Amino acid sequence: MKRSVSDILCSKMVSSLYGVLFAVGLCAPIYCVTPANAPSGYTHHSSAKSTPASQVYSLNTDFAFHLYRRLVLETPSQNVFFSPMSVSTSLAMLSLGAHSVTKTQILQGLGFNLTHTPESAIHQGFQRLVHSLTVPSKKLILKMGSALFIKKELQLQANFLRNVKRLYEAEVFSTDFSNPSIAQMRINSHVEKKTQGKVVDIIQGLDLLTAMVLVNHIFFKAKWEKPFYPAYTRKSFPFLVGNQATVHVPMMHQKEQFAFGVDAELNCFVLQMDYRGDAMAFFVLPGKGKMRQLEQTLSARTLRKWSHSLQKRWIEVFIPKFSISASYNLETILPKMGIQSAFDKNADFSGITKRDSLQVSKATHKAVLDVSEEGTEAAAATATKFIVRAKDGPSYFTVSFNRTFLMMITNKAIDSIFFLGKVENPTKP
Incomplete structure (x- = not known):
């Protein structure tokens, strides 16, 4: 017996939150010479070591290696490539709408000790990080951005909308998910445009239960300080x-x-x-x-x-000289890193909407890297x-x-x- 769309929707107590975390890197490789002064590397300022931003930067690095080790286990003897900054920023933004265990697992999964670092300080650190990547540069292209594609009927919490825009500079688009193929096309077109054509068709198989799609992109293109010949x-x-x-x-x-x-x-x-x-x-x-x-x-x-x-x-x-790419289904990987509640029926995203129950059904990450002699x-x-x-x-x-x-x-x-x-x-x- 065929069931109507309304029957299907009514039979489901949980709407799907389809989280898409992805990144792309385009490096037009370049040969480099270190500046003439002493050992080169990161610029460290002693006065900045205890700032929210410095804590976020350091924990992002540890999270990067933690996730890397998990990806190696999932894909043995294969190329591994991803943007830890894109993944962590997306998770931090998602935590804005999470409550109780769901929020705790996300932030602890990112490496934060919530008894030592207030949640406000975490988001302040990410805010500075996101802002630093939006400052234009003539010497290289590095752009990171976020977008939320939200079901028209979904009534969002005003505080959540305000914070994702203020702290993470996210774009928000009201989307008609009643026609999944058209919604999918719109989201994929946005991603392709933002990554200058490097990431295509990142979204596959949207369905009628999709309530929201979260997208994060990072695009990098630079020239070596002295190119290879x-x-x-x-x-x-x-x-x-x-x-x-x-x-x-x-x-x-x-x-x-x-x-x-x-x-x-x-x-x-x-x-x-x-x-x-x-x-x-x-x-x-x-x-x-x-x-x-x-x-x-x-x-x-x-x-x-x-x-x-x-x-x-x-x-x-x-x-x-090489080009590699990799795609990961993070909904199967992040729970093994302690971020479980967001992906199951116990998810609490009441900070996003109180009227509907949401859970993350999908988290896709895709990254692309090109390494060659020339810049532009x-x-x-x-x-x-x-x-x-x-x-x-x-x-x-x-x-x-x-x-x-x-x-x-x-x-x-x-x-x-x-x-x-x-x-x-x-x-x-």
């Missing part, structure tokens, strides 16, 4: 996948001064490459068979140690900056990223990771 890229270079298999990849090549260090304790090489502007990338190459040991020890403290200990020196570096400027300009030095030039250390390595994109002034990934096989998009 394409003529020096080796078209086919062996890259070790796993313990025995080998694939061939285009391998970029550069000889210059880089911020570089060897972490004897963790048995890895750490290379910092600067982008024009405040962003930088860390490439981390563990010793053979030492990746798991490295992954287990990653923390905000580890990153700070590297930032302060790297020294500028002559390096010959080989880095693959013509390659001809970079050729004049690349000098082939005489044989009697300075001695240099050679490091080749020809096996599984980690990559992080961060900011010199913010202790937060924009993007984090593991390149297991650079030939798999």
